[in-house]
Amino acid sequence: MSRPGRDDSPDRLYTLTQGRSRSAPDAPFDLVTLVVAESGPTPGMQSELAAILRMCELPTAVVEIAAELRLPVSITRILLSDLLDAGRISARHPRAAAGHSLPDPDILEQVLVGLRNL
């Protein structure tokens, strides 16, 4: 399987993000933030942005979007930041505690129940 990003020249990635190599430092997009489109693609829209909006009619994780677009996660995050700023998507961020603290026992119990039901 070809690897996303690897076969792309830096020029393509550069063009996609208008030269930015990372999103804002406070970029809220986790790998598993679920993205939902708030509007459909518009004519003339950058094709990657249009693809994201089509993909996210139902909630779709950032990492799934990156895999589908065959783009590195960091580039995907930049595109998502643009869409979020434009109000075209909403983001459902993970509730699990960030950093090193242990997750809420209620969440753990929900995970256990879900796994046992597999």
Add this chain to the structure above:
Amino acid sequence: MDSAISDATAERRDAALSATADNGLKIVVVGGFGVGKTTLVRSVSEIRPLNTEETMTQAGRGIDETGGLDGLRAKTSTTVAFDFGRITLDAHNVLYLFGAPGQERFWFLWDRLFSGTLGAVVLVDPRRIEDSWYAIDRLEHHGTPFIVARNDFGGSAHTAAQLREALDLDPGVPLVDCDARSRESSKNVLIALVEHLKTLYAAQETAK
């Protein structure tokens, strides 16, 4: 009409999450090359495992938006590919399972990719125990809770006690056997991890 593309699109639609899904969770499976990470992910995933990658320039933390293309080209970049699968737990919770390589460069990206992860499974090939040392060291360094799962390739020469000793494993870290090809066995590995997290949480509360 490109049928390959439309098939892929149809497949993705079939695999779409419910509109109510609103909480993504992460578990990372770490292990050496060929130990069976992707096999384990595939065994329990509701989607065919996907592959993506992250890149980071070595001086990445210092690049600002004015760095531009010259800045990008001047840096050496680190690229790490990883597999992932997905398990819908209920109407709200979706668990993503990541199969991640244990090699050194991967750990530069740990915080960026896996902060907030529930915990990790170190998948061990009993014939190549030494492949796991670094991963265990790094998980301890990052303070990420983990369990060790020995992927049984048929007749391990070591007892559990010998493996623990070879891995220099803390007595509090669970060691389980598994067959990554089996859905039931892989599911039990994940359950063992979450049970371990509950135990850690209870101990933390008691200590307060």
